[in-house]
């Protein structure tokens with residue numbers, strides 16, 4: 001079986017930074033609990049690894065991040081995730097005298113600065129992102145004039161007073177999905193200004209998917225089930241190779257050997273929050289077949 005390994009793979013710089021910051025917090029605050037509010041990155045293997053270092057991830061789908069933060073002890077050591085966080089959390093942490101480590105990816109911070117600048121100049125902002133994703137929630141929290149849209153239906157429903165709103169996006173979206181939404185937005189708001197903010201790590205991985213060999217019969221896309229950049233890679237793979245089966249897996253344990261029966265060309269693609277060792281283990285598993 002021919003195995004094609006898409007590059008780049010392994011963590012992006014934002015993920016490396018976030019994991020290192022959480023570990024630094026752990027090393028510095030000996031003997032006290034260290035909490036991460038939400039998933040540091042959307043990969044369960046990474047979260048398990050942090051747990052093995054004594055770092056607790058605080059998550060509950062029924063509760064908002066603000067509620068979860070309020071429930072933590074005063075003066076707790078808290079790490080905010082790579083996706084960015086809602087503005088209100090800073091004030092809660094300040095009131096509770098928490099020690100905060102902010103692992104927001106610098107690409108996300110740049111995105112927020114652009115949005116804030118628009119809001120300061122009385123512009124409205126159309127933010128293309130995934131509803132309920134922490135990065136989109138963080139962007140939305142910057143002001144009432146940030147309008148989150150996810151699909152064409154949202155564009156149709158959107159009413160703005162600004163004739164030239166800024167259009168910006170979550171950093172990990174699929175290029176094809178984004179381009180289609182830009183077209184819809186421009187057809188409704190002809191003077192809208194487009195800022196394409198897909199981050200480089202996401203863009204390079206998507207371009208690599210576009211270059212997958214045409215003879216590929218199966219693509220494994222490795223990454224967390226909630227990982228937006230991994231979802232975008234799977235989306236791109238499905239659109240680029242419509243006849244090819246695309247399967248998302250977290251790690252080698254999720255490979256179903258039956259899926260490989262009779263195949264000659266398999267490709268392996270991995271998200272920006274997928275550990276390099278996980279990708280290597282998937283490749284080893286495929287080689288064993």
Ligand code: SF4
Pocket residue numbers: 012013014015082105106107108171172199200201202229272
């Ligand atoms: S995928 Fe992009 S935005 Fe997200 S952490 Fe990596 S570099 Fe930052």
